[in-house]
Amino acid sequence: MTHQTLYDAVGGEAFFTDLVREFYDRIWADEVVRPMYPQDDRAGAEERFRRFLEQYWGGPTTYSEQRGHPRLRMRHAAFPIDPDARDRWLACMHGALDALDPAPLHRAELDDYFERAATAMLNRNPLFR
Template identity: 60%
Template sequence: MTSPTPENPLGQEIPSRFGQPLARLIPTSGAASTFTAPPENFYETVGGHATFVKLVHEFYLRVAQDEILRPMYPEDDLAPAECRMLMFLEQYWGGPKTYLEERGHPRLRMRHAPFAVTPAARDRWLDLMRAALDATELSPLHDGMLWDYLDRAAHSMVNSA
């Protein structure tokens, strides 16, 4: 045990590498200390609010023109649906908990129960979401992670033949 220092507040023996204790190899001031911490979750990693706004807006631009999905939305204006999806996806991927605060638990299947979600509707939803995701231009890794979730979620919403 050594005396505590700012670099070693617990006073533990730190293994030596390259002739220096490891703590001395980690900059604590100067130019290196201006680096920002890496993002803590998917939401932050992919660009946060702006990225999810783009994804959801691109999706609803397509829904507005679609003969299968558009009739499922009772509102003349799709903005409320767009807002709900944005809040949900942001919350799911690590962003603000606005959906929970404003609408409670997501209960996706329950909320979609009044609509006949057929395999054809699911496939169209996936087609439009795939186009929206492509327009969002995420990295292949993040695109794949998001798509995997969206695909599984869409399949779980089917409630009619």
């Protein structure tokens, strides 16, 4: 019995290309999180994020081959990620997932990962300034 990855189950590269495009359309409209993204390299940022997600969900390992270990917390440490920024990021991702409407079981798995990952990136607490 072979195990089907989520990458294959949702449609592979096409799904993740669409997801990242939908996500970045929302990011670019948000005044809080947009400044955290490379303003002059949206295409590059989209490609890196897509490759990361593809690899995470069982697709090609191109991300690590090109960029090494993801080191997400280290790569995001320079950005002020407080609960508001996390919530806005998640709203952008939830909107992108809403637009693509993956099967409920796949949606639940994606939502769970994005919730945990976004929370793990928190590095500012507005209560302790």
